[in-house]
Amino acid sequence: LLRTLRPLRVISRAPGLKLVVQTLLSSLRPIGNIVIICCTFFIIFGILGIQLFKGQFYYCSGSNVRHIKNRTQCESNPENEWINQQYNFDNLAQALVALFVLASKDGWVDIMYNGIDAVGIDQQPQRDHNEWLILYFISFLLIVGFFVLNMFVGVVVENFHKCREEQAAEELVQRIEKRQLKLQKARQRSLEQPYYINYSKTRMKVHDIVMSKYFDLIVAAIIFLNVVTMALEFYMMPQVMVDIMTYLNYIFTAVFILEALLKIFALGFKRYFKDGWNQLDVTIVILSIAGIAMEELESNIIPINPTIIRIMRVLRIARVLKLLKMAQGIRALLDTVFQALPQVGNLGLLFFLLFFIFAA
Known part of the structure; x- marks a missing residue:
């Protein structure tokens, strides 16, 4: 099992990748505080979701359910089945899973409409029965999905800049030497004649x-x-x-x-x-x-x-x-993008190493 960790030795030999790893490690402590905040909001909205939707995501599945109003009518026909939605709020564990899907913004629309259509316990859902319940889902998406989760990115970016400043101090001497070398070359070029001096x-x-x-x-x-x-x-x-x-x-x-x-x-x-x-x-x-x-x-x-x-x-x-x-402006923008590509490559290499380790 420990052999799968051998690819991590690459990190010490790649300065850019080492910087990314140092950034992530230095971000662990502030990220822990954000995790606590995130978990608090998840639990609050999870408990609120239980109070609003517990037992109400069930629906009647069958060939002819248009006139079905409740569970009793559904089960009176042996061809019908009273089943629950995959994501529901029947208990805190199920509620947290549903909220995680909402926060990922992948499939959240179906969960939201299931909540809006909910009528009551053992009642068949009706289209847009409680439209005001959309406030619950929109509030969660705005607070957690867009604000709290983006705080993770903010912490990592801030720590990246701090680590980059520390690394820049170490590279300062090398940059001064390179700058002096460029100045020497510039002086030599200024003394030289233009390249087109001998043109016909x-x-x-x-x-x-x-x-x-x-x-x-x-x-x-x-x-x-x-x-x-x-x-x-x-x-x-x-x-x-x-x-x-x-x-x-x-x-x-x-x-x-x-x-x-x-x-x-x-x-x-x-x-x-x-x-x-x-x-x-x-x-x-x-x-x-x-x-x-x-x-x-x-x-x-x-x-x-x-x-x-x-x-x-x-x-x-x-x-x-x-x-x-x-277009000088677009060229400057593209040059900035190309300068950022090495760091993107380092991050991609780190993801590849992690995928490789967990796959192995």
């Missing part, structure tokens, strides 16, 4: 064109037109329109190829591919060329799986991503 007149003119904001605006307008043409497609299009869409796709693909070639010519192969957004542009161009090639091969020479053709057509919408690099 033609290459310099192309460089000025592709680096201007007007060039980006023209490309953005072309991408927008491409998106509009893709949005015009519909089921059972006339063949004439299909041909027009195909030729427009060729034109847009040619424009994007020309854009990539001009930038490679202006910036140089190495400098161009140093930018991740340029790598995305080239990937989109390659996918567009591959899609056109597959469509031509499928229609003329080689039979290709239609699913692959559809996938390549769907990937055309990736051209919209080219607009993101022109």
Whole structure:
């Protein structure tokens, strides 16, 4: 049994994962206080639910129960059966289970309507018999489901920031060294001549064109037109329109190829591919060329799986991503998301370890 704990040794070798575990361990004490508060609310609403609904979630199950009013009428027909709902408030244990389902917000609607339809003990439920009882369920969801349970997240986040500050103090020396190294490189670059100093007149003119904001605006307008043409497609299009869409796709693909070639010519192969957004542009161009090639091969020479053709057509919408690099605000937001991915990966790795241990 103890062998299943061996994967936990990974934690000590992964700094990011170690930070997540330290956060969870340091959160145990304040989380204990929230657990007490949560249990208190569960017990209060559980006892209140017993007083309101005990014995009232039973109903008559059978082929013809429309005119059944109570348990006696139900059991008078041997084909009928007087049964209870899966989640009910007959005792505190059952009430706590029902409240847990309510707090998870998964299946809570059925429990709420069962409570609203309840008439009394040994009475057949009637639709919307006590609509005012919705206040009980809404109050529990607002207080416990949305407020108390979210306090757990707040405690973990607060402790994460505390642990991160402690870890940041240890990393401060390394960051200072990296900063000094960057400053040295920046000084060296400032002393160096610009990369385009030896460009010919033609290459310099192309460089000025592709680096201007007007060039980006023209490309953005072309991408927008491409998106509009893709949005015009519909089921059972006339063949004439299909041909027009195909030729427009060729034109847009040619424009994007020309854009990539001009930038490679202006910036140089190495400098161009140093930018991740340029790598995305080239990937989109390659996918567009591959899609056109597959469509031509499928229609003329080689039979290709239609699913692959559809996938390549769907990937055309990736051209919209080219607009993101022109929006500074969205780029900053995406950069923030990418910076947060390592911590998300650490949390996912911790979940994987726990699932693996309990599964083993």
